[in-house]
Amino acid sequence: MALSGVHKERGEVRIHESLDELSTDLADYIAELSEACVKERGAFAIALSGGSLIGLMGKLCEAPYSKTVDWAKWYIFWVDERVVSKSHADSNYKLAKDNLLSKVPIVPSHIHSINDSVSAEEAADEYEFAIRQLVKMRTVDVSDISDCPKFDLVLLGLGPDGHVASLFPNHSALIEQDEWVTFITDSPKPPPERITFTLPVINSASNVAVVAAGESKAEAVHLAIDETEPDDGKTSLPARMVQPRNGKLVWFLDKLATSKLQGSHAE
């Protein structure tokens, strides 16, 4: 059983003894959300990140989830994508396709990946346009408090520097307020060219889950969750700027990633 605690402003913090336990809890959480969303609005719009997250979602391809999840109602998006060919080893699409999407019966036309044959700027524009059409049709819900899309679930990994999606510390993409999808050409984590959801879109989601495991994430987890003074600089850490306005935030962490968390977040 994961230790679970509710942090005043930073959402629900779930701490797991092992990666195996974390993966099971993550699969349960996603399957439950999928069931609730399909019941409520007939669709489940989920946005994936890259990195270790995809491997940690692997249990969804196994029993019981492989049989019980209503895969035909899933609509897949990417919170961020590297601007490389879809067959390139760096592609987040390829990572998810090889390890998840090809193993469950998702409808191919429900998989919304970026155009990999244009520039980063064009890819971001086209992706935003595609999402706008899906919001009009309510395949993706719309926020009640802004004109942003309201994804049912946004899944984020966490970098040791506190980045989420392709929103890196001190980058101008962090302050983008108008675009839903923006692009960068100078990512400190290779490859340099990426597209990414902006913070207004991430923070308009119904549910946001941040998944982080391992000692290398401990400092970022501490800075992203623990109490902080308003002007100590931590408030501009991308992971700390993840603050769903009307949605629910959950942290899926292993013990190593929580080694610098102050106090116990377990109740």
Ligand SMILES: O=C(O)[C@H](O)[C@@H](O)[C@H](O)[C@H](O)COP(=O)(O)O
């Ligand atoms: O495309 C990317 O690079 C990711 O979307 C990125 O935001 C990732 O999720 C984090 O860097 C964590 O990656 P790890 O879990 O592999 O450390």
